[in-house]
Amino acid sequence: MIISTHMKHIRKITIIANYRKKKALEAGSSLVNEFRSKGIDVSMPDLTGYFDKPEEDEGYKVIASSSREANALIILGGDGTLLTTVRAIAQYEIPILPINVSGMGFLSEIDYTEKERALEALIKGDYTLERRMLLNVEVGHWKSIYLNELVIHRGLSTQVAHITINREGKVPITFSGDGLVVSTPTGSTAYSLSAGGPVIDPSLDLVLYTPICPHPQFIAPFILPTYEKVKITGKIAGGTNVTITVDGQVTRDITKNDEINISKSKYNLSLIRIKEWELFRVLRERWNWRDMREDKATEE
Template sequence: MTGYGFGLVLHPTRDVSEVVGIVDRWAARRGRTLAVRSADRHRVPSSVQPVPADELAARCDALISIGGDGTMLGALRAAVRTPKPVLGVHLGRLGFLVEVDPPELPGALDRLATGDFTVESHACLSCEVCGDDVVAFNDVALVRRPGSGFVTVTLSVDGRRYGYYRCDALVVATPTGSTAYSYAAGGPLVSPATHAVVVTPSAPMAGISRSVVLSPDETIHLELRPDSAAVAVEMDGLVIREATTEGSVRVRYVRDAGQVVRLDPNRYQERNQIKLSLLDLPLLPEQLRELLPEQLRDQFDRRRMRPPR
């Protein structure tokens, strides 16, 4: 089997040609080989080799995700059976996983090639959805179809029934996913250093009405009740079931399922604090100032000194 240096995972719709060009020119100078999923061969130069999607991670030393957090999650899922380091190049708007901006890419690739980076380990949810095996690094969600009633499911943990939900959606999230759908539904922010699973109902009508935080060693079983509406099943925001009216979802937490490349962990944490401030976390003004680039601090200070109108 032919091995490649880096595999490219591309945002499904955005124009990635500029960033792909940077990587391709870097690879040509360094004598490195690149690969991409066969379905994306028309989006890359001819020097990048197409391989079957299910072989990309296994045949590459590392993956380069070009997009936002959604693309990064796809790269992690692609490598879940053979975890490889994944470097995220940012093209999105609000990213919590992606670290590198395009101008920084050549230097980041040099460090990736020499192993000058740290690995941030990420857990995933291994899910059996109505008989199909899937994985999610953020969350798996059972969502009502508009106009069709409510999601009604029972919750069992390690074989013991806890209760039931009647809601618009039910979200099962990892700590990484706690800032996404679960947070929007009213769930808690969970530190990525914590191992836990969060089950959060959105717009609960009856039954369990608050988030439940469970141990990573417990197995979660959600069973659709006969009176439930047709339910769509989402995995990391992707619909994998359109209208399920019966069946179950079994969820198991898996540690160390993904490897995210970190070049500057402190800078990454600072960026995330700014992003989290957009989610209404109560940062004090002086805390926010310390997170701003140097060139913006004077502007920030001038605005704070303006008298109120």
């Protein structure tokens, strides 16, 4: 959903580069020099080692403290770098421009080869903002926010997981299987898609639930409205407990009586768009989704 088309000129930028990728660090250093040459206040925090232990939150604090005063964030890396940054700065709702320097970069606005275009657009204010919804997950006193998906799974167990999805005043949804993916529309093209879920336009306001290898097999992916607060419980045959993973990065074991609470976040992600971002165009470009008419024409 495009939320603004008349944007202010950017004067203060923070660059978040994936410290594990040499290309990202080199690209960040280059952009720092280019922005400074044009009078832009720019910084790039050193994140080396902070995310080697995902359960520690020092890395998030460094990103937040270096970013909260910025007009915009530039993310250099891939989708994983973006997902990490969103958890760190969601409450500040700072516009983010993801630039892909390696890998698929499905959520990235542009590739690094187009950096000159991005630099000029930011300085002139020639860009739009696209809003993406975020979800909250809370388990006891622990909570997190996410852009793509929460996965409830068996962890190291080989036994089947029993999942119950409780909605206030409504019949519970129960099934057994390998687990459950709870995703945003943005996350519909990630783990959920691999598990048999549909592709959903990211502008829609909904929550997608995709069972993983469910039994019985007719338990299909389903959609619930965001205004419903959902409580999920899970247990594994044999008495062990389920595990949850947030955006493929943060994992937490769930104790026997824990409830996993899902709700829509009051914060949104604002993505900077230099050019029009259209879901199915990106699918064709990044995943080589082909037009059946093109295939037919080739055969003829």
